[in-house]
Amino acid sequence: MKETPEQVIDRSAKIVVSFFVASAGLWLLAAALLAYVAAAKLTDPFFLSSYEFFTYGKIKIAQANAFVYGWGGNSIFAVTLWIIARLSQVEIRGRILLLFSGVIWNMAISFGLLGILDGHMNSHEMLEMPTIVWPALFISYAIFAFLALVIHRSRKNPNTIAPQWFILASLIWFPALFLIAWNGLEINPARGTLPSVLSLWFGQSLIWLWLTPMALGAAYYIIPSIIGKAIDKYYLAIFGFWCIAALAPWSVVHHLEGGPVPMWIPAVGTVMSIAMIFPIAVASTNFHATAFRDIGKVWNNLPLRFVIFGTISYTLSSYIGVIFSLPDVAKLTQFSIINEFHFNQRVYGFFSMIIFGMVYHMLPKITGKEIGKSAKSFHFWTSAFGVLILLLAYLIGGLTHGVLAQQTSLDWSSSVITSVQPYFKITKYAFVILGLSQLVFVINVWKVIFPNPFAALFESDIEKKEKTA
Amino acid sequence: MTEKKKPADIPLYSDEDMVEVHADLNHEKHPPTIGFLHAPLVFVFLFGCLIFFCSVQLAETTNKFQLHPPAEKKNQLSPEELVAQKLKRKIDSGEKVFAQNCASCHQLNGEGIPNQFPPLAGSEWVTSDPGLITNIILKGLKGKIIVKGETWGSVPSQAMVAVNINDRQIANVTTYVRQAWGNSASEITEKQVASFRSQSSGQTDQWIGDQLKELFPSGIAD
Numbered sequence A: 001m002k003e004t005p006e007q008v009i010d011r012s013a014k015i016v017v018s019f020f021v022a023s024a025g026l027w028l029l030a031a032a033l034l035a036y037v038a039a040a041k042l043t044d045p046f047f048l049s050s051y052e053f054f055t056y057g058k059i060k061i062a063q064a065n066a067f068v069y070g071w072g073g074n075s076i077f078a079v080t081l082w083i084i085a086r087l088s089q090v091e092i093r094g095r096i097l098l099l100f101s102g103v104i105w106n107m108a109i110s111f112g113l114l115g116i117l118d119g120h121m122n123s124h125e126m127l128e129m130p131t132i133v134w135p136a137l138f139i140s141y142a143i144f145a146f147l148a149l150v151i152h153r154s155r156k157n158p159n160t161i162a163p164q165w166f167i168l169a170s171l172i173w174f175p176a177l178f179l180i181a182w183n184g185l186e187i188n189p190a191r192g193t194l195p196s197v198l199s200l201w202f203g204q205s206l207i208w209l210w211l212t213p214m215a216l217g218a219a220y221y222i223i224p225s226i227i228g229k230a231i232d233k234y235y236l237a238i239f240g241f242w243c244i245a246a247l248a249p250w251s252v253v254h255h256l257e258g259g260p261v262p263m264w265i266p267a268v269g270t271v272m273s274i275a276m277i278f279p280i281a282v283a284s285t286n287f288h289a290t291a292f293r294d295i296g297k298v299w300n301n302l303p304l305r306f307v308i309f310g311t312i313s314y315t316l317s318s319y320i321g322v323i324f325s326l327p328d329v330a331k332l333t334q335f336s337i338i339n340e341f342h343f344n345q346r347v348y349g350f351f352s353m354i355i356f357g358m359v360y361h362m363l364p365k366i367t368g369k370e371i372g373k374s375a376k377s378f379h380f381w382t383s384a385f386g387v388l389i390l391l392l393a394y395l396i397g398g399l400t401h402g403v404l405a406q407q408t409s410l411d412w413s414s415s416v417i418t419s420v421q422p423y424f425k426i427t428k429y430a431f432v433i434l435g436l437s438q439l440v441f442v443i444n445v446w447k448v449i450f451p452n453p454f455a456a457l458f459e460s461d462i463e464k465k466e467k468t469a
Numbered sequence B: 001m002t003e004k005k006k007p008a009d010i011p012l013y014s015d016e017d018m019v020e021v022h023a024d025l026n027h028e029k030h031p032p033t034i035g036f037l038h039a040p041l042v043f044v045f046l047f048g049c050l051i052f053f054c055s056v057q058l059a060e061t062t063n064k065f066q067l068h069p070p071a072e073k074k075n076q077l078s079p080e081e082l083v084a085q086k087l088k089r090k091i092d093s094g095e096k097v098f099a100q101n102c103a104s105c106h107q108l109n110g111e112g113i114p115n116q117f118p119p120l121a122g123s124e125w126v127t128s129d130p131g132l133i134t135n136i137i138l139k140g141l142k143g144k145i146i147v148k149g150e151t152w153g154s155v156p157s158q159a160m161v162a163v164n165i166n167d168r169q170i171a172n173v174t175t176y177v178r179q180a181w182g183n184s185a186s187e188i189t190e191k192q193v194a195s196f197r198s199q200s201s202g203q204t205d206q207w208i209g210d211q212l213k214e215l216f217p218s219g220i221a222d
Helices: A005-043 A056-088 A095-117 A133-153 A162-187 A194-227 A234-256 A264-275 A277-300 A302-325 A327-333 A338-367 A373-406 A412-449 A461-468 B015-027 B038-061 B079-101 B130-139 B167-179 B190-202 B209-215
Strands: B140-142 B145-147 B150-152
Touching (some): A005 A056, A005 A338, A005 A412, A056 A133, A056 A162, A056 B015, A095 A133, A162 A194, A162 A234, A194 A277, A194 A338, A234 A264, A234 A277, A234 B015, A264 A302, A264 B038, A302 A338, A302 A373, A373 A412, B130 B167, B130 B190, B167 B190
Antiparallel strands (some): B145 B150
């Protein structure tokens, strides 16, 4: 039988994409474990307290880095490669180099996390890994990005569509952000308030300009692909894209509200994050107007269900983010655990959910093996439930925390901490649920990627019959 | 190709078709249809409001893009400073009342006119009991009096008529006179003036100096 061009592409992607997905899964488990330890330490300070490695400050930072660079980075590599190759209609080339860059990336992150746990942490947000690993990370990313751009450059159809814009933009924006921040913080260190502004700007922009466009691009690809209809009001997509490009890096500085920086920085941040309503509205119109023409499919098709959960979460959480950027609200919530809400809604509720859907969509195509339906379903419901509990706990707990902390008459330890503590307990259980859910995801993925050597022993009669037939 | 022009007819996309359909959509001009105008108009209105709100916010909160926050205003006065400030305002106002109603006879320097109008500077009638000066303004004064050792008011045309000003103005002007030109007597409040006015409501004619001396024996020592 002659292979279709798409099967040829999938075959070319098999080893590379499998490698990235498998390592992304391992990092996800590592991050889940660290997240549980960090959450447990907040409710019980004596938990693992005799090990210096497991200090809360180190664990928390290691978790964020493992999650963003380990899980986020690897899954971005996998999804980018596959979507770019599929939309360009060309095979993935330079596979050895891609694997090479992937190995360097993962080794650098491993060393970086060990460095963090050993106490060699940098003080810049999302750049906490020790200085020495960054050149390695940058070079491996540059190799990957170059090869992905080569694939895109040799595309069959010269026209480009929304998923390509978003994915390629995120491909280029990450090294651009990194170079700007690294130059201002390490190569030519700035003085005064600039380093702290730059550090926050990088940490937040990383989520807005690397993870977010990636997930949006994946959603722009997978929704019309599964629904089988063109994106509704597609002419708005280009507007949404440039709005994100222009507004997002400005909007993130609203987190400095009330900080020791010139007043215009948070003021501009607030205004730009209010203006972010435009791209959020565009993306949500595009996704939901397309997907909800066929609700049955959204419900029954598991990858699509993951993606739509992600896009709804993106819409809601972004609007909530706009509200929390208003100065009057920010005064209350600025120094509370509401920041955890912002981080988790973006990387768990939005980015990861879309990536899960994307992985479930592409892995069967690449490997030719189906993933068990009930296992996928279990993963979806535990993930959705866990994320919901986690975000609600952080949101309500954060509001409680922020409002109580404003009242100077209250005794800190007896009233503020005791009223926030139940929410920490809830997040601890939410992280247990999420960890379980992610374990199921990794087992699902690994079972498909790595052929089971004992498969022949457990093969059922029906499968044998099918084989002989 | 006709199939690809109508996206709704395609059951499931291959990636190749997806690129083509969306690329076509990007080049396509949208013919206006029924209802097309209303929804965008609402959005244009909403987004216009949003941009307006953003601009106001920007103008209000950016501190004109200055590096440093505006200097804090020093209007945090201590209670004593507040009292002093209030008294100064009262005296300033009293000076104006004096210039309009009194200075034509008693002169701006409070020295009066020799042999016609008595001085206020250093006069016991002014600086002693608050009741004296207040009542003189309220009802006027006629007949002979002795001020600073000289006798005044021997001619009826030199009698003082009542000054028609309200309690607040009287309080202000008496306080001014009692503290100007080297005088240093206590402040007179509006409340005191009001009580003197009600006490003297029975007096229809101008006061005579001896009458006042009897009413306020602590005032003039003779």
